[in-house]
Structures are given as structure tokens and as C-alpha cells.
Amino acid sequence: MSAGVRTIGDLSKVTGTKVETIRYYERIGLLAAPPRTAGNYRAYGDAALGRLSFIRRARDLGFGIDQIRALLSLSEKKKRSCKAVDAIAREHLAEVEGKLADLMALRCELDSIIRQCGCGTIADCRIIEALAPVNTGR
Amino acid sequence: MSAGVRTIGDLSKVTGTKVETIRYYERIGLLAAPPRTAGNYRAYGDAALGRLSFIRRARDLGFGIDQIRALLSLSEKKKRSCKAVDAIAREHLAEVEGKLADLMALRCELDSIIRQCGCGTIADCRIIEALAPVNTGR
DNA sequence: CTTGACCCTGTAGTGACTACAGGGTGCAGT
DNA sequence: ACTGCACCCTGTAGTCACTACAGGGTCAAG
Secondary structure: OOOOOEOHHHHHHHHOOOHHHHHHHHHOOOOOOOOEOOOOOEOEOHHHHHHHHHHHHHHHOOOOHHHHHHHHHHHOOOOOEOHHHHHHHHHHHHHHHHHHHHHHHHHHHHHHHHHOOOOOEHHHOHHHHHHOOOOOOO | OOOOOEOHHHHHHHHOOOHHHHHHHHHOOOOOOOOEOOOOOEOEOHHHHHHHHHHHHHHHOOOOHHHHHHHHHHHOOOOOEOHHHHHHHHHHHHHHHHHHHHHHHHHHHHHHHHHOOOOOEHHHOHHHHHHOOOOOOO
């Protein structure tokens, strides 16, 4: 393992990231621009692979790009306390919980609207009625 | 009530929609272009108000623009069965439930990662470790 | 007759990619 | 040597549903 030099396509396969996405990460400065081969191909080393894997896992956990930027920069300061890391993770957890609450409320509302539908004609449709304002469309 | 003619700002206040958003809905064909005053101001009637309220409620329930387009067009065919309406609502509910499941899984994962953090130094941080790939960054 | 709140169009930005178009590189097979 | 073909390169524009200007015009009150 750890062959040392990989093309962008290799990185793409290994990390499950699209080639365009890797180039995008480079453009926004999340991944460093790697050295190039004679033919101008990107040649990635193991460090780049590790960094990209880190990014992908953080993305899969729903962290935003800026949060990942912060996490990456913290992960290099080995001696410092990980309180800042903890804070970012907790902040993200709070965001997730907020979205979760919103979505659950949404589901309830949708569910109750749908259950009222007797599937007659549209003129009597409770779904349309729930959306329409009080005095309109008659 | 139902004064008959309103400016875009009135519509904005009554429906809680930003002025720019209303113009955006017109641009994408969700709202018809209203008649204009002598000074080239948009002059909305009650029907436009009703339509915009409908759109806002549907957006609040998380329906996408294309779904709303379909719902609006169905809502005008009073005599047809509301099965199609029901189908759109159920499809949306399924999407919401999918997102909900994803977010709940995410919350679990985040939660368990955060609980492992002993808040020592970054070198020992379980959160960073959970993100980093097996053999990297040493 | 000026001030300030409102309105107009058109364009560009958001987040995190994704999808081309139009070209170059590298290697296997013939 | 030549021909495919898969891969790589840059740069730009598109996605969704808005949002935010810039640079101007309109209108009613004081």
C-alpha cells in the first residue's frame, strides 16, 4: 500500500470523490495544488490522499466547507487543546438538530394534510384547500 | 377587505415574501406578469395575492418550485380527481422522510463522536481521529 | 422643490458542487 | 508508426431558490 504517486482519477476512485470535485477543492484552497508530471497531470502523494479522505468524511457528516477548513487547520496543531474542535462539532450538531426539528414538524403537517384527502375532485381537495388562502379561487 | 390593486411592496408585506422573490417568481413564470401603472409599477389584483399566498404556503411545506407549478395547474382543474395532487404530496412526504432518516443517522454519528471527546490535546482528539483516515497525519 | 420611501431593470453572488466544450497525454494493440 | 481509447487539462456555465446590489425612475408629504 501507499504507493506514493497517484493521478486525480486514482484519488477519485479511492475516496469516492468525483474528479471535478477534487479540482473544485483545489480551486477553493481546500486541497493544495499538487506537483505536476511532465504531461501536466496532477501527481498526488499520500498526504493529499489523507487530506481528501478527511474532507470527504467531514462532508459525509454534513460539515460545511468553512467548518472543514477550520477542522483541518486545527488538526495540524497537535499540541493544542481540542476544545475548538469540540466546539465546531457541537455547533454542527446543533444545526443538525435544528433541521431535524424543522423537518419533523414539516412531516407532521404534511401527514395531516394528506390524511384529510378523500380523493374526490379537486374542487373538494383538502390538500389544495390547505394551501389556498381563505377566500380565493372560487 | 380585498381592495383590488396592490403594489409589489403591499404584496410583499401581506404574504411575507421579499420583493425580489416576487419578481423572481414572475421571471420564472410562477406568477403571471401583472398589469402596470402609468409609472411602470406592477399593479396586482386579488388573484395574484391568492396565487402568491398559495405558493408561499407550499414553499413553507417544502414543496419545490416544479411541484408547486404542478399543484397550481391542478388547482385550476376543479372537476378532475385530486389523485394527482395526492401523489405530489405523497412524493414530497417521502422525500421529507428520506431526509429525516438521513439526518437522524447523522445526528447519532455526530453525537457518538462528540461523546468520545475527552477534550485533551488535538493529538488525542477522538473527533479528529474519527475524521482522519487510518494511517495518516502521524 | 426637495427629501425619502418606494419602484424599475439587469446582473452577480450564495453553497457545494456538476456538466460540458474543446483540447492534450499516454498507453495498448496492430 | 499509427490508431483508438481512456484519461487528463482549463475554463465556463448550470443547478436551486433565492438574495443583494448598482444605477436609475416615480410618487407623495412637507
